[in-house]
Amino acid sequence: MLQENWTTIKEFILVGFPDLDPKYYGLVSTTFFFVYVTTVVGNCVLVILFVKEHSLQKPMYGIMFSLALSDIGFSTVALPKIIAKYWFNDEMIPFHACFMQMKLIHYFGTVSSFVLMxxxxxxxxxxxxxxxYSLLMTNRTILSLNGIAWLSSFIVTTVIVIHASQLPFCGPNRIIQCYCDQTSIIKLACASSSSQVVVAFILAMTVLLGPLAFIIYSYTHIIVCVMRVTSAGGRWKTFSTCSAQLCIIAIYYFPRCGVYFSNMLGVYLTPNLRLSLLIFCSVFPPFINPFIYCFRNKEINHVLNQWAEKLQMGIKSFTLQLLQTLF
Known part of the structure; x- marks a missing residue:
């Protein structure tokens, strides 16, 4: 339970980038707004595609579906507050709302980590x-794995929130971050928080290094298998299929691990650099994922082309009926 007797602050202040010149606030908020709208629209298109098209209801697309839902959730929790901070100078967030945002931020981030695994x-x-492959990776298997990912993420992040909520907060209340996260909140606790930082580090490394270790193991074996292919064309085709995923995985994991390890080892990162790394690895993958899966996937491209043709025919038919009605 939250120790109300020790907690005197009622709200937190999201500082964002501490050294950012106010004249760039409009540019930053507009950029984040564009990223948010593009992320939500792109991932919503993927979700609708996977739900409506039976040809896309396959194991691999079930994984993409889960990742798209997670990306929508994370962006919707994190980005509107960042936009409001720089667009309307709305930097205050109520105490309990901050903990709720922290819960959801870590929840969707953990889900994404497990789904990438x-x-x-x-x-x-x-x-x-x-x-x-066809025997092991069925739609039922993917549904079960996705369910485990979402459920286990909920359990882990619930532990994180309960752990942080037991700390006393009596000031300061300025969070050097664009949203509420565990590390930033723990640093504001009044009591000694060395053990809390260690626990936070262990939990973060569990959901980061565990999946990352398996991903490295998997792609090492994939590279070995690909190098055994005698056809250069076959090797290139396989590498091109995995290269985009590897780039997203690298962007998602490595900056996060770098920030967490720097905090634990006492390596100093400037607040702007630390925040830039975290924002980049959090916001960029959900933004770029729909482009990767739409433009590099022939099946999705084919379905999108069919939808575009149907839409074009529908517009022509509607226009013709409207003209006949008017004239």
Whole structure:
């Protein structure tokens, strides 16, 4: 339970980038607004595609569906407050709302980490064990794995919030971040928080290094299998399929791990650099994922082209009927 007798502050202040010149606030807020709208629209299109098109209801697309939902959730929790901070100078967030945002931020981030691990497992089986792939990776299997990812993420982040909520907060209340996260909040606690920082580090590394270790293991085997392919064309095709995923995985994991390890080892990062790394690895993958999956996937491209043709025919038919009615 939250120790109300020790907690005197009622709200937190989200400082954002501490050294950012106010004349750039409009540019920053507009950029984040564009990123948010593009992220939500792009991932919503993917979700609708996977729900409506039976041809896309396959294991790999079930993983993409789960990742798209997670990306929508994370962006909707994090970005509107960042936009409001720089667009309307709305930097205050109520005490309990901050903890709720922290819960959801870590929840969707953890889900994404686990889903990327499932995606690595799917690619490992498809490339290294193609004969057993259809037997092992069924829609039911993916549904179960996605369910485990979402449920276990809820349990882990609930522990994080309960752990942080037991700390006393009596000031200061300025969070050097664009949203509420565990590390920033723990640093504001009045009591000694060395053990809390260690626990926070262990939990963060569990949900980061665990999936990352499996991903590295999987893609190492994938690379070995690909190098055994005698055809240069076959090697190039396989590498091109996995390269985009590897880039997103690297962007998602490595900056986060760098920030967490720097905090633990006492390596100083300027607040702007630390915040830039965290924002980049949090916001960029959800923003770029729909472009990667739409433009690099032939099946999704084919479905989108069919939808575009149907939409074009519908507009022509509506226009013709409207003209006949008027004239």
């Amino acid at each position: 499932i995606m690595a497992l799917d690619r490992y089986l498809a490339i290294c064990n193609p004969l057993r």
